[in-house]
Amino acid sequence: MIARAALVLALTFAAAAAKAERLVVSLSNERVAVTSNFVGENLVLFGTVQAGPGKELADSYDLVVTVAGPRETLRTRRKQRVLGIFVNVDSREFVRVPSYLAIIGNRPFGQIAGPEILRRQQVGMDNFILTQRVGADFADTVSDDPFRKAFVRLKQQHNLYIQSAAAVTFLTPSVFRGSVPVPANAPTGLYGVDVKLFAKGTVVAQTTTSFTVTKAGVEQYVAEAAQDNSLLYGLATMSMALAVGWLASVAFRRD
Template identity: 35%
Template sequence: MRAATLFLALLLTALIGAPGFAQQTPPLPAEKPESKETVQSDISTREIAIQSNFTGIEILIFGSVDFSDSRTPGSGTYDVIAVVRGPDEPIVVRKKQRVAGIWVNGPGKTYDNVPGFYAVLSSRPFRAIASDETLKELGIGLSELDFGRHIPSESQEQAFRTAMIRLMEEKELFKEDDDGVTFIGRSLFRATVALPVSVPTGRYLVDVYLFRDGELASESQGTLEVTKAGIEAFLYTLAFQHPFVYGLLGVLIAVLMGLIGWYAFRRE
């Protein structure tokens, strides 16, 4: 009896191990790898020195999309928005009023956080790239900037805001360019930003955002320093750090120039 049981166990083991008897488990489908694209960017210069012969400068923003899966050059699912923002400063906006035939300053509004320079460039209209909520969260676009005081429900407040943006645009300190970013091939891109002669000094932030199908995929940030150099730096420091000495020096120069003029054109 025991021998028969042992014989049946051995026979069953041999049948299970025979080819074609064991059930083949189908392989699991390969998972689609997640996109890991990241944006790498830089600017053509890290520091700009303003001297007496400064007439403005153009900076280059360039970069690439690492691990890009765009299939054809010049097209695909990627969009790039570049934002250049200068240091914030308070600005007072006043409305002109005519009193007795003379234009004088009327009521005004004070905005505490107005960038001295702001430019946004994109590979196509940025409102077609991302939703209004995303643009507002990232502060992309002149209409989405937070100046520290903005009450859209007040028509007068909106009028002051619109006037300030218009004045800054006339000075070429506020810019929007929906075609400012150009893709070169599948992943390289570039953009140029012109800084006018009246550009303020300070630290500038250069933010580059990579979007894929309307969603923020990656971002990078760089900095740019705009400083004064030469005699301009000396006068700037003297005027803001030692205003009394600066004013006294101005009076002495005016008196000296007056004496020189009197001596040169005096009659004997």
């Protein structure tokens, strides 16, 4: 009886999945090469909504794209004036948070779904989980936490945390395009792209893709040399510094 019930349940879920909407997406470039003259790039995300057998597409959809770069652990410090000078009085560590984060959609997130769904789906900068070390515990704090606000503000100043409600456009009711900005200071590594499709405030389809930011040309050679032959790289850079200093002293010395 239990096995039969499990089989019926599995068939029910399979039938529901077969009728659900499906997302098909593609990026204009899956590899961003960082060279000496790299000033940033806008990747284009193309996609379409497809209906499963026996189901028609909805009249309208909403789309939210979340792009997260390589994870890193950072510490923010709060300064305070003590005896006339500014000193660090408190700090907070952010553990394995995205080095780059872009959350884009086709209209304001508050119009796409209710607060509870947005929070559960981590839609919007205030709802995205940024894990902090608080004493011996690891947790995310409320969106108006001063350390969290300062961390996000600093990232936004460097164009590494981006939120836009107008970066996705539906060309037809089922065909869309989105613009993903990659700034000149984007960290190298693998970037995950999570695409969520909403209909009447509910997530009806989701898919993922990715792209890579990597150094190329001279920058790649220097980065690999510094990582693979750190001692020789250090000696070479020190020798170059000494040589440049000596040449400068010869060129500008007074006889």
